[in-house]
Amino acid sequence: MTKQNHSxxxxxxxxxxxxxxxxxxxxxxxxxxxxxxSMTFEEKLEVADILDALGVDVIEAGFPIASQGDFESVxxxxxRVKNASVCGLSRASAKxxxxxxxxxxxxxxxxxxxxxxxxxxxxxxxxxxDPEKVLELIxxxxxxxxxxxxxxxxxxxxxxxxxxxxLCRAVETAINAGATTINIPDTVGYTxxxxxxALFEMVRSRVPNADKAIFSVHCHDDLGLAVAxxxxxxxxxxxxxxCTINGIGERAGNAxxxxxxxxxxxxxxxxxxxxxxxxxLLTRASKLVSAVTSFPVQYNKAIVGRNAFAHESGIHxxxxxxxxxxxxxxxxxxxxxxxxxxxxxxxxxxxxxxEKLKELGYELGDNELQVAFTRxxxxxxxxxxxxxxxxxxxxDDEIVSSHERIKVVELTVVAGTKGxxxxxxxxxxxGELKTHxxxxxxxxxxxxxxxxxxxxxDAKLELYQVHAVTEGTDAQAExxxxxxxxxxxxxxxxxxxxxxxxxxxxxxxxxxxxxxxRGRERLEAIATV
Numbered sequence: 001m002t003k004q005n006h007s008x009x010x011x012x013x014x015x016x017x018x019x020x021x022x023x024x025x026x027x028x029x030x031x032x033x034x035x036x037x038s039m040t041f042e043e044k045l046e047v048a049d050i051l052d053a054l055g056v057d058v059i060e061a062g063f064p065i066a067s068q069g070d071f072e073s074v075x076x077x078x079x080r081v082k083n084a085s086v087c088g089l090s091r092a093s094a095k096x097x098x099x100x101x102x103x104x105x106x107x108x109x110x111x112x113x114x115x116x117x118x119x120x121x122x123x124x125x126x127x128x129x130d131p132e133k134v135l136e137l138i139x140x141x142x143x144x145x146x147x148x149x150x151x152x153x154x155x156x157x158x159x160x161x162x163x164x165x166x167l168c169r170a171v172e173t174a175i176n177a178g179a180t181t182i183n184i185p186d187t188v189g190y191t192x193x194x195x196x197x198a199l200f201e202m203v204r205s206r207v208p209n210a211d212k213a214i215f216s217v218h219c220h221d222d223l224g225l226a227v228a229x230x231x232x233x234x235x236x237x238x239x240x241x242x243c244t245i246n247g248i249g250e251r252a253g254n255a256x257x258x259x260x261x262x263x264x265x266x267x268x269x270x271x272x273x274x275x276x277x278x279x280x281l282l283t284r285a286s287k288l289v290s291a292v293t294s295f296p297v298q299y300n301k302a303i304v305g306r307n308a309f310a311h312e313s314g315i316h317x318x319x320x321x322x323x324x325x326x327x328x329x330x331x332x333x334x335x336x337x338x339x340x341x342x343x344x345x346x347x348x349x350x351x352x353x354x355e356k357l358k359e360l361g362y363e364l365g366d367n368e369l370q371v372a373f374t375r376x377x378x379x380x381x382x383x384x385x386x387x388x389x390x391x392x393x394x395x396d397d398e399i400v401s402s403h404e405r406i407k408v409v410e411l412t413v414v415a416g417t418k419g420x421x422x423x424x425x426x427x428x429x430x431g432e433l434k435t436h437x438x439x440x441x442x443x444x445x446x447x448x449x450x451x452x453x454x455x456x457x458d459a460k461l462e463l464y465q466v467h468a469v470t471e472g473t474d475a476q477a478e479x480x481x482x483x484x485x486x487x488x489x490x491x492x493x494x495x496x497x498x499x500x501x502x503x504x505x506x507x508x509x510x511x512x513x514x515x516x517x518r519g520r521e522r523l524e525a526i527a528t529v
Contacts (some may be wrong), residue, residue, distance in 0.1 A: 006039050021264065021273045021303045022240040023257065024216065026060040027289060028077070030091055030254055031244040034295070041073050043292040048077040051245075052084050055276040056257075060087045060113060060242075063098045064103035070105050078107030085109035092116040092141035101148035112145040115155035115183075118162040118170050131166055138170055139177045146178030153216065159184035160191040160199065168206045176207045181240060182213045186229055189222025189252060193232035200236030216240035219255045221247060226255035230515065231263060234273060245289040246304065256304040258282045258335070266330050283336035308332075309340045314349025321355055344391065346380035360388060362395055379476070382497050387470045393478050393495035404512040405430050406455060408504045415443040423473055425450040425504065446505050451511065459483040459514055463491075465501055479506040485514055 005357035028044055028051075031037060039047065044061070050060050061077040062070045062173040078086040080235050086107035090096035092114055104110035116137055117127055123134060138154065145152045155175040156162055162170075169418055184203065186196065196217070204210045217233035217240070222516060230241050247256030261277045290297050299306045309332040311317050319326035320340060332340050353373050357364060364372060372395050380386050410426040420439040423446035427434055436453045439448030449462065463482035468475040477499040482491045490513035494505025 005522065017457065019273050020239065021234055021275050022057040022214070023055075023261070023275050023277055023356040024058040024060065024087075024218075024240050024242040025056040025244065025257060026049065026218075026242055026254065027244040027248065027257075028073075029060040030242075030250060031061050031248040031289070031293075032062070033250050034248045034253065037248055037293040037295055039292050041069065041076070044073045045076060045080060047245075047289060047292060048081055049283065050288050052081045053278070054281045055278045055284055056084055057276065058087050058111060058240075060084045060089060061104075063089045063401050065090060065099045071099065072101075074103040075106065076109065076408050078104045081107065083108075085111050085242055087113050087153070090145070091112045092140075094141075094144060096506065097141060097144050097148070101145070102325050104149065108195055109151065110149045111151040113151060113153040113155065113183075114145050116141070117157040118167060119158035120163065123162065126420075136172060138173045142174050142177035142179050143250050150179055151180050153181035153183055154179040155183040155185055155216075158187045160186045160196065162187070164199075164202060164206075168203055171203055172207045175207070175213050181216050182210075183216040183218050183240075183242065184233075184238075185218035185242070186220060186226075187218075189220035189226065191219075192225060193228045193369045196208045196229045197232040197236035200233050200238050204237045210397050214239050215243055217255075217405055218242035218252065221252040222253065224252075227259045227263065227404070228255070230255040230260055235271075245285050246295070246301070248289065248293065248295060256302070258286060262303050262330060262335065265334075279334055280336045302337055311340070313347045314352060317352035318349055320481055344376070344386045344388075346377065346381070348376075348380070356388075356391060357395065360395075360471055364395070378396070379497060383474045383476070385470075385472075390469055390476045393469045393476055404509065405515060406449035406508050406512055408501070408508055409433060410435075411447065411449065411501055411504050413443045413500050421446045423447040423450045423500075427451070427508070429455075432452060444503050447500060448507055451504065451507055455511060455515075457485065457511065457514065459485040462489065464503070466503075469495065475501045479503045480508045481506040483507075483510045483514060488514070490514055512516070 028047060032039055048059060060070060061074040064074050065073040074088050075427050086104050088100040088104045090100040090112060097112060100112050116134060117123055118134065123129055123131065129357040142152055142154050156167060156170055159167060160341060174182060184199065200215060204215065215238040215476060217230045217238045219229040234241065241260055243255040243260055244256040245257055247253040260280055264271050264275065265279065284295060285306050297305055311320050311327060316327050324340065334479060350373055353376055354369060375394055379390065409427040409428050412424040414422040421443045422437060422439050423443060424437040425447060434454050436450050438446050438450035438453055440449045462484050463480065465480040466477055469478050474497060476495055476497050478493060478495045480491060480493050480503040482489060490510050492506045492509030492513060494509055496502040
């Protein structure tokens with residue numbers, strides 16, 4: 001946006017068309033006021049860069065009078081930003097306004113945002129001023145700010161709890177003094193959508209010079225209505241939305257920029273408003289702000305949460321595989337997410353499991369698929385998250401075991417500080433079940449002794465290795481066993497969330513290979529006779 005058309009936009013919403021909504025981002029100011037969300041100088045610059053690339057119209061970079069550090073960061077953001085207007089916040093005092101003007105003066109489109117409380121409770125207890133004194137300060141502060149910069153925003157703090165007659169007088173005073181943007185914030189997150197929309201309609205119809213300024217919304221999320229209220233304000237005539245990345249801010253936070261942008265875009269059929277945001281950068285911006293503030297994004301957060309484009313329910317996954325529009329109202333690519341995620345878990349169905357196997361490079365027959373799916377469901381009941389690596393280990397183990405003569409059927413182990421440890425093992429020998437109980441110097445030794453008793457052999461154990469397939473205490477264990485017999489060395493693998501079960505399967509897998517080799521050697525010997 002050039003300085004010229006930005007100027008025209010700030011003086012009349014008729015000039016740019018009533019469908020244009022300006023995005024005012026206050027992540028660096030209101031967002032940083034969130035307890036524990038402070039950012040370093042370098043981090044603020046990094047966030048400012050992504051906001052500028054994102055296409056926000058105004059970056060509220062800080063509160064310059066608050067500290068020397070805040071002044072310097074606002075000043076540097078103003079110098080650095082290439083496209084957006086850079087704004088600083090100030091109270092209705094000469095010292096605040098002059099300091100703010102100094103901080104933003106190097107910006108391409110500098111703006112001063114000054115405010116004062118207008119609600120009865122704030123005027124009486126916070127300001128301890130009568131309404132006439134407040135009106136005097138509005139006029140003097142806005143006029144002083146306008147002498148410094150071309151674009152001045154004035155806010156009626158606690159506007160939604162302000163008496164309507166006084167609010168109209170305050171807005172008229174601010175515009176007469178030179179305000180180009182009028183913000184009526186829901187400072188305490190108190191209003192509702194219908195009420196907020198009606199408030200803007202009322203002010204814009206009653207204030208005689210309302211057409212000289214753009215009206216703005218700034219909503220807090222104390223009742224979870226910040227985004228809905230912001231959109232309602234726009235429907236009531238506001239043409240600027242103040243918001244933050246991930247909705248961070250005072251108390252319960254602010255309206256989330258990403259939710260507002262995608263709501264306007266997705267429901268353009270009933271919300272005919274446009275903005276200049278490059279939505280494909282939303283996820284990147286969200287991750288950056290989360291990283292620099294150390295505030296994690298909740299998994300089920302709209303638009304940018306980890307689960308926003310993830311599906312685990314078998315019914316949903318089946319629908320998604322047939323047509324993504326069945327359960328997604330926007331594409332993940334539209335907000336910078338690589339693709340939809342079909343999360344494999346206990347709610348997943350055969351269709352999704354089969355597609356996941358194809359994605360991982362497996363083509364199983366119907367019988368193998370059913371057995372693998374049964375084992376997968378059993379695994380999913382025991383683990384919170386089933387990763388791709390879990391499925392690979394599970395299927396590899398099943399493919400190997402499906403061709404084995406000996407299979408692990410049941411295992412019970414008694415272990416602890418008092419030995420000896422015991423293992424009761426049942427093996428399937430070509431359809432015949434055999435059970436044996438053995439003791440050992442530890443549970444694994446007891447298991448291997450039980451296997452040796454059920455399937456006598458002279459093979460030596462050369463390697464026993466365990467590693468976790470994925471992270472977490474509920475990770476699947478993948479065990480590797482190496483056996484040698486008469487110079488022949490074979491390896492077997494087994495996978496299971498229970499390390500002891502995986503150990504038994506790995507040993508039996510290696511033993512099957514030895515038996516298969518013995519069979520081949522017998523056949524070769526017979527063939528040479």
